[in-house]
Amino acid sequence: MEAHNGLSAKIVEEAGFRGLWASGLTISASLGLRDSNEASWTQVLDVLEFMADSTRLPILVDGDTGYGNFNNVRRLVKKLGQRGIAGVCIEDKLFPKTNSFIGERQPLADVDEFCGRIKAGKDSQPDDDFVLVARVEALISGHGMDEALHRAEAYRAAGADAILIHSKLSSASEILTFAKHWERRCPLVIVPTMYYGTPTEVLLEAGLSNIIWANHNLRASITAMRETSRRIFETQSLTDIEGRVASVKDIFRLVGNAELEAAEKRYLPAR
């Protein structure tokens, strides 16, 4: 489940999810920026550090293209490891990236060059549990099924732990075709933002092992914040809004004020 800062990470954990997607789109947007590598990779790293500090869930980071070539990927993986991040997903496009739902034929990376990024990432991982997911953008960029399967196999052979196959169609047809040909060679990850109408059981039965709900917490908060701002502006009052928003006490609970109070009893001199 998507999160984009420490607070949303906590909310995802409380909902019962077992893993977090640190979305490039929503981290950028929450900073007021476009999903075009406008935030530097170290600024993203700072956000990830807050997320990792606020939850015990494993975090899969949207590493975009890896921010450059093999050398940028290995430094990224090293720094993610130091922050206790569980894995990274890199996509076979070029820096600076463009969101998959923008434009038509985005240029893809050369296959061999991208395999070098995968190998460099795996060679730099902090431990054997670190996961590198290789994201195939061939279907998104209109290069067709054969190219998508060819790239996925090359990335698997280069050491990717899982393949993220992405599609922008409103039906899951090409994802299901891909999964059929893939024959569970390694775990397949999907992002059904556009083909959300397909029942999850159908996707799981087709052999897809991980589903990323990629941006819905940020989108939910946009709707809620827009409505709250509008109502307060129109009424110039809080009476209409108080019962509709999380309480201040809830904020204190979410960020762990009870732990601080207990620590104060332990560490501050008694008065």
Ligand code: SPV
């Ligand atoms: C993201 O959440 O940033 C993703 C998924 O990469 S998508 O926006 O579908 O490309």
Ligand code: MG
């Ligand atoms: Mg992204």
